Amino acid sequence: MGQGMAALVRQGWFAIPGLVRFVLRRLAVGVFLCVGVTLIAFTLTQVVPGDPISASLGDAAASDPEIVAAFRARFGLDRPLPEQYVIYLGNLLRGDLGESLLTRRPVAADLAHYMSATIELAVMAMTIAMVLGVALGVLAAMFRDRWPDQVIRVVSLAGVSVPTFWLSLVCLYVFFFILGWSPGVGRLSPGAPAPAAITGLFLVDAALTRNWRVFHDALAHIALPAMVLAVYTIGAITRFTRASMLEAMGQDYVRTARAKGLPERRVILGHVLRPALAAIVTVSGMAFGRMLGGAVLVEAVFSWPGLGEYAYRSALALDLRAIMGVSLVIAAIYILVNLVVDILYAVIDPRIRLG
Amino acid sequence: MLRSIDAADPFHRSRTRVRSAWLQPLGIIGAVMLAAIVLAAILAPWIVPHPPNAMSFPRLQPPNATNWFGTDQLGRDIFSRVVYGARVSLPYALQLVVMSAVLGTVLGAIAGYFGGWIDGVIMRAADLVMAFPDIILAMAVVAALGPNLFNAVLAVVIVSWPIYARVVRSMILTLRDEPYVQSSRLLGASSGRALWRDIRPNAAGPVVVLAALEYGHAVLILSGLSFLGLGAQPPIAEWGSMVSEGAKYFDRWWMSVFPGLAILVVVLGANFLGDTLRDALDPRAAKTFR
């Protein structure tokens, strides 16, 4: 009976088209990772030598046992650990991430509020980084060992060597303070109204409501932080693209393409770039993760109200719920991005899709 | 009948010369940059014009003849502090790299050699850790353990070991089936012995290259954590925290620029050198994404 069931399940499984199966498998891995992430975050906050209570209540209130007991009861800090974790997991599934010790608001609300700022910044920076990074890497590979390649290699190496927080300050100083090209910190000019909250992404919202003045203001404000955030990733992607291109160029099928008399540009763009892009797509997920980390530093300097800043403040305050909330969201974003990347890869490489 | 190329060389040299790897100009520049900073760090007590923590100068002065890099908000000489900063950042970054490499190598070796569920557990843990942007996880760990430089190192070790583990594990998987390892096991060597004597020399190379490449990154992330207040605490003269203090006095540009420049020089030098080493010793590593 069991064997028959198993066989049936197997048959059903393989009846689903290959690409869908692929997506489902990746989703399962993603869920596993998310669970693991909450476990890590939960464990971490339990090894805290300090006391989260005194950190948020202040010493005076912390010395009053009644207040402390009420506080503990309110935040469930008096239950046994595994129970705390299970309760939390249950709440998660209902969309409740608890309340922040610091802001006294639901963590979910905090996160929603800050998440869009970080996403807008990261997506903007990622787009700049991919476009410039791939272009420079392709150029470097095409002019291998000649001067454009040497220059690009040094520049990209410099790009991954610059401290992001320092570059943010320097750029702010030069472009805002001295040159006045950039309008300064924050997402909008002081006093400017935010556009209608449709997606939370100011550029998208402003465009959707044809609010062009706000659009320009938001664009002017996001330009500098996005470019600074992109620097490291441009360097990394340029280097990786160059290496992938060179590896693809050494393959037999490139020689075949040349043997067919195809012009060099067609060979590079049609035959070499494709497998190189496949490899680049694979690492772009990791690159995005990197960038989310860099966003913490950029947000700090540019007063960008995003997850990075939120994470940092919560970390300092030992805000248990908030830290776990941020970890979960960032991990979820990262996992989602990787899922998209995996699917993109399957589209580019037919061997994965049809194999 | 042609035998060899003679004096009248009709073929001009191709442009793809193969330079001796150790003489790459970039590598030499990098080595020089690093060596200069290391030297400055070692000789700091003798070469700095003023004690780093002495608040003996007028505050917030721009660079001048007495204070080459100017002074900070407490009247301390920034040049001396930057030089002393090398004595903090360089050794701690080294410690970080060594600890990550050791931890990652051990775990990767165990995973690769014993396989099975041990391999599964370790690799899932590695995936999990790598699913995080490293600064964020490090921030959480530091917040849990308390903000100081040593905990920052520990935190980054926790997020850095997977890269080494992966490299070592794949090396071991390839080497495990090599005849000379198998024969030594047949002769009765224990697993540990085989691991230590036969595999270690081969796995060492890529790990060393990786560590060299990681050093610059270590300096960056440690100074980044200090910048956020989660690493070195005042009054320690550390480059990241100096930049952070300077950010509060935004128009006194010298307070942030010089410490950051120092970070840039060290990381640039380390990366130049690491890149050259990588090209010389392990060209395949060019395709790892960092």
Added chain:
Amino acid sequence: MTVPLLQVERLVISLPTPDGGRVLAVREVSFDVGPGEIVGIAGESGCGKTLTALAVMGLLPPGGRATGRIGFDGRDLLALRPSAHRAMLGRDIAMVFQDPMTALHPMLSVERQMTEHLRHHRQLSARAARDRAVEMLDLVRIPDPGGALRRYPHQFSGGMRQRVAIAMALVCGPRLLIADEPTTALDVTVQAGILRLLHRLRDELGLSMIVITHDMGVMSALADRVGVMYAGRIVEEGPRPLVLTRPRHPYTAGLLAALPDAGPDGEGAQASRLQALPGAPPALADLPEGCPFLPRCVRSRPACTGAEPPLRPVAPGHAIACPVDPFAQGAA
């Protein structure tokens, strides 16, 4: 006397060495290929046969330089500008490589790979190019050519992939096809099919071919004339039946004797012991004085240590680079 389609004259190819010097990999090779003729070039790895083919295609590895003359249709390919040479590739001269799995692009459809150069060289529309591609796939006996166009190389078997590669090479209607080890990467059972295909293509299309191989069995199935290369030179050349049944150069004899069930033209099983050629080909950067084959030769004479022996005719259309001729007195 028909004018040869391809005339290789005193081709010399040099390659850069890691320490910055150069080495001569091909040392004055000359041969002709007539219209509709299949010329086989045999030899061990490293003897320069592939490089010779690449020189004809203008696809030498970076740093490689060729001198001499390669006449195709009266024009010297080596004197052409790279763009002019490239215009002929795929259109007049085409090449098929050893391993179709790596030679075909894994991420591009068969249709794309078969039509892109066709449309480039002949400015055809997508539809016309597609029709032509189907026609070629049919010619090489690929079942369901229309469906095959939509598929990717990894979805075909090894033999089918090589057929696709051959069709791809011939789609523009070149007059010369160079096949570099066309069957080496394939299963033995499939090899015969490919050889028959190549032979048929020559008969039906009047195609000239250069077949490069180390496998004397392939040589005997395909070639009209054979050239044997060693250490960058041709050491024996002549009509296939003669070269394979009565090899006059000791190296050729050694190659044939090394075949299991040796018996040129498949005649009768010989002694069950394999007779391998002792030693290995010399390093080209370090050629000794005299004949390069000397250390491995069973027939050597004192004369062999002098100058390197030139190619000399021993029969009409048959030449060897050896001062010693075992058949000089007609002994079999």
